[in-house]
Amino acid sequence: MNEEKRYSQTLWKRAFSRFKKHKTGIVGGILLFIFIFSAIFAEYISPYDPIAQNLEDRLQPPSLKHPFGTDYAGRDVFSRILYGTRISLTVGFISVALALIIGTLLGASAGYLGGWWDILIMRLIDIMLAFPAILLAIGIMAILGPKLTNAMIAVGIVAIPNYTRIIRATILSIKNKDFVDAARALGISPIRILFRHILPNCLAPIIVQATLGIASAILEAAGLSFLGLGAQPPTPEWGAMLSESRQYLRYAPWTVFFPGMAIMTLVLAFNLFGDALRDVLDPRYYR
């Protein structure tokens, strides 16, 4: 037991030292840190209330008073983006957590148990994969009703197949390894084998997939909000901000530019960070 723990520590240590040399990963990490920091401390950083309208000051271009300008209701775009960071990150983490939990359970049971259960689960997953992600999400939203929490659920459900397939594939490659056979020979219960011996070995690909998954979850949730299905006004959600300001594109481009940039930068940050994690965690790069 102790042996195993020590080994995993060295795995993380080695990964960290490799990460430090990964330039794009560092950039992604710094960007992520900035976003997470501003999400946590939005109250203290943002100069204005994100939903307080001030019709006299509407559509003001960026200035010292309003660094990102104001939108059609005179709300400070900078403050709205800061609060929007919180929403987008929450959506990203929660929907991925949802997908991860359900996906892991399904994938692990399918891979480990095999047989008819495996066939059943994987065919269901195939059916889900047959739909384009955003279309499936819209379908789920149509059932649940337009709300931010429902958008998280929809985006989470849509992401389940990814995790299920990765976990199942990894488990299939591990479950016949010698150390698993050894554990089985020692009479350890199957559940314990699954959680203590097999799943920890799937961690690396899951972490990578989850990090990249957050990026696509944020993008999908913003897409749903853009279509009016996600966050409802006056919530400062980036996709909703884009959608409600698009008619001013030609007259007040900053109302569209900054939310768009925010979405792009955050998604880029997660992608850079996720790619770097893959590079440092994937055994194929261990040479």
Next chain:
Amino acid sequence: MYLKQWCFIIGNSAVPKKGGTLVYGRGGDSVKLDPINVTDGESLRVTHQIFDTLVKYRENNTEVVPNLATSWTVSKDQKVWTFRLRKGVKFHDGTEFDAEAVKFNFDRWMDEKNPYHFGGEFEYWGYMFGGFPGVVKSVTVVDKYTIRFTLERPLAPFLSNLAMTPFAIASPTAIKKYKEDFFKNPVGTGAFKFVSWTKGDKIVLEANKNYWDGAPYLDRVIFRSIPDNSARFMELEAGTIDLMDVVNPEDVERAKANPNLQIILRPSLNVGYLAMNMDKKPFDDIRVRLAINYAINKKALVEAFYGKGLAIVAKNPIPPSLWGYNDKIEDYPYDPAKAKELLKEAGYPNGFKTTLWAMPVPRPYNPQPRKLAEAVQSYLKAVGIDAEIVTYDWGTYLQKTENGEHDMAFLGWIGDNGDPDNFFYVLLDKDNAVKGSAGNIAFYRSDELHEILIKAQTISDKRERAKLYEKACEIVHRDAPWVIIAHTTPPVVAKKTVHNYKPHPTGSEPLYRVWKE
């Protein structure tokens, strides 16, 4: 350059050109094309082209002139109206227009037991004639081209009512043939014939070459629905549509600078309002309704979302261009402190939760419904009222508000006949606070107002009537069933090559005199 100018001069000459297709860009699709069974302007705008009414309005005001009826007389007691009908008019299906056809239509509208009383709620008949059968006692065919109406009591706006687009004469044969599907297969006597309707996309009409008032100049008219105001404007700039209404204020400024576009202002005859459902708590309490009136800065809303010079802040349910407007009314000022105080008095010191219904389509009286709703939501929030914005597609929205399912709902009205009765009686009288077909979606039931409105219907002296409507303005102001938001002068933007388009104050106009270069 010379050539261009030369073309321009020729093109602008007063000789109308025949042919061509006019593409009309608008914010929403029609609900039905059975004029009597709709209340929305986007349906009536189209049925106006397909059907004719007995009498009609002049092209730029609401003075009544002959249409399918060539002349009329009224008895001394104002109860019997006799109309001579136009001869030789044919419906699009080839059947003849005569007194029997007129009687068929009126019987269908006013008699709930009539076998052809189907296809909807016949809201407008109820609104204008006070129920089924309402004020009209009987319709009799005197001879093939003479029809007589006998009324229960004098009805001052009777003739103006008959000119309204909903009271258009449809082909009895077609109604019998299509039954419930008549709204998808409209057949009238109008200048344009119905060709096709792609739901949510477009309606195509073609010229009726045998129109009794002369064939239209245009070959075809296509009504396209493009819900997004700026997308619609971009289509106009790109030239894929010829004409659009409901324009964002910013786009109006841009259109002014575009040498290929012209801005035509529609004379104002409308009101945009926020109705509070008095059948529901807490809106039964006058203090709550007043609080909401005080909580909203209407001036800022109008400037931000209606555009400079395109609308005025409203204080009465009728626009100032209409007689009976009471200019002595002092509007509730923007005073959030007072609003909070009133809420406290009413027993809601911490406000309350409610829903705010936002219209799904832009209309001339509310060109940016979603943004207006958001701004109002924010004002309400400032006094502690937590309003969730709700919206449905247009047909559902209208039906649900008529059923009284809303708490607070945005809506508006474009006058149909230039008579204050058409605003007050339809929108605020208790007769029209009937669940299922309500015109009065505040469900405001005032006996005091009802008495005044009925009295104003029965007398014909205009000055006397104006006084009554001024009084009505006072009562509505006092009871505050609405937050009355704005009266607009809605802009229509068209290509310069479109000629003779004359927007009518009632919101729909005939297009058979319009021509294109």
